[in-house]
Amino acid sequence: MIARKEIAMRIVAPLLVGLLVLAGWEAFCRAGNIPAYLFPAPSAIAQTFAKDAPTLLKALMMTLKVTFQAFFFAIVIGTLMAFVFVQSKAVELSLFPYAVLLQVTPIVAIAPLIIILVKHTQIALVICATVVALFPIVSNTTIGLRSVDPSLAAYYRMNKASRLQTLLRLRIPSALPFFLAGLRISSGLALIGAVVAEFVAGTGGRSAGLAYEILQAGFQLDIPRMFAALLLITITGVVLFGLMVGLTKLALGHWHDSEIEGEA
């Protein structure tokens, strides 16, 4: 009973806050008679959203495509890199600094370069977003693959386990919590990377995704539409995060400390 009450609180309380903020926002705009091109009321944003839904949703699909492709490549490349790093210290030492280099260079600074170099807009965007999303997966998975309980590792050695057996039965499960934490960060970064790259591409006149819609709406002073596009990006981010949380729960819920709530 208490658990159900807590879940209700978890949903109802933030929802209530949201509604209050929206109502206040609406009231503020109406009372102050603030024009929609300066600061639109929620109702105006909703109207615009209804009117422009087809274009906005099409833009959303593009952004999603870039985000998911980048996320996918980040997972594949990042995990492979981590496996290579773990196999050989020499490889890790020689390559890791470059992974850091990629991570610390602001994507906004390299995006124009990538977009000029790569002719196909979609591919250029995916490259930009992948670069942003890659690092958390590489570093987390590498740490994860290394953080094997030494006694268990000794046990495997003693039982003459093959390298493959040790990898599949010991290293990968040990790395899973770290990998999933990396995914959680990386999914958000893939979206940010996609939007940033779209902005850069959009400034260059290449149409793409929600960021381009925001840019265009800005040029046309269609502020409600900017808000509508922004809202879609935010919702996408929240949904992505929720998906990753769900995935983590599914994979670790039955055994990992991070997912087990006050039982003792």
Add this chain to the structure above:
Amino acid sequence: MNSAVPFELPASALAMKADAIPVIEVRSAEKIFPNGTRALAPLDLTVQPGEFVTLLGPSGCGKSTLLKLIANLSEPSDGRLRWWRGDFTGVGQAGKRLAFVFQDATLMPWAKVLTNVRLPLDLAGVPKAEAEARSMAALQRVGLETFAKSYPRQLSGGMKMRVSIARALVTEPDLLLMDEPFGALDEFTRNKLDADLLELWWERKLTSIFVTHSIYEAVYLSTRVVVMAARPGRIYREFIIDEPQPRGEAFRNSTRFAELCRELSGILADASLAGAPA
């Protein structure tokens, strides 16, 4: 102890395997750590089939190091070891199986109890159905068959250790090595597990080497106690406990038990005081 000096085996062990080949022979094995610490001075130890040998001593006497050498978890800096008169490559074949129980239960938290117990069989490529049946039998032996589908985190410390022992037994080992397996448990649980362990040993005549720093545990379990001294780690004295088997609660409460504990305690005190040999 030099191997040339014969020591008396308990009658029970001798009667079992009069002309059997020794399970373990340690010959002038020495261990020096990379930082220069001399963990073990060259020492000799022979373990006969059916013995329950306890390595007892103050911390830093190298008892765990010696056990790790026997488990081939580390290599001696000098000297050599033999397993059933051969080298370690032969270990694992029928009649030469070795199992190790760590200080902690060392279970895989993501795997169910049954999967944990099955691990050595899975690694050895035993068919699934057979592995499953044998693992259930091993779990039954330690009284945890109803927890086969539980995860390790749902078990108490003592139960986890039982799972660890089941995992060791499932391979039908011929030599069981244990590194202070019950050190972290409360005394009541420890006594219970000691009693179960002794029963297992008696049932299968399973050659066992057990590391502990508890005098009571050593007296209760062993047929022979190897008392070790520190700096450098070495064998100080051997102490035969030739009490009738199987031992039960009655033995633990007997005056003989108290006497043996007192005697062993004296030896251990001498060992602790003993400086480096000349």
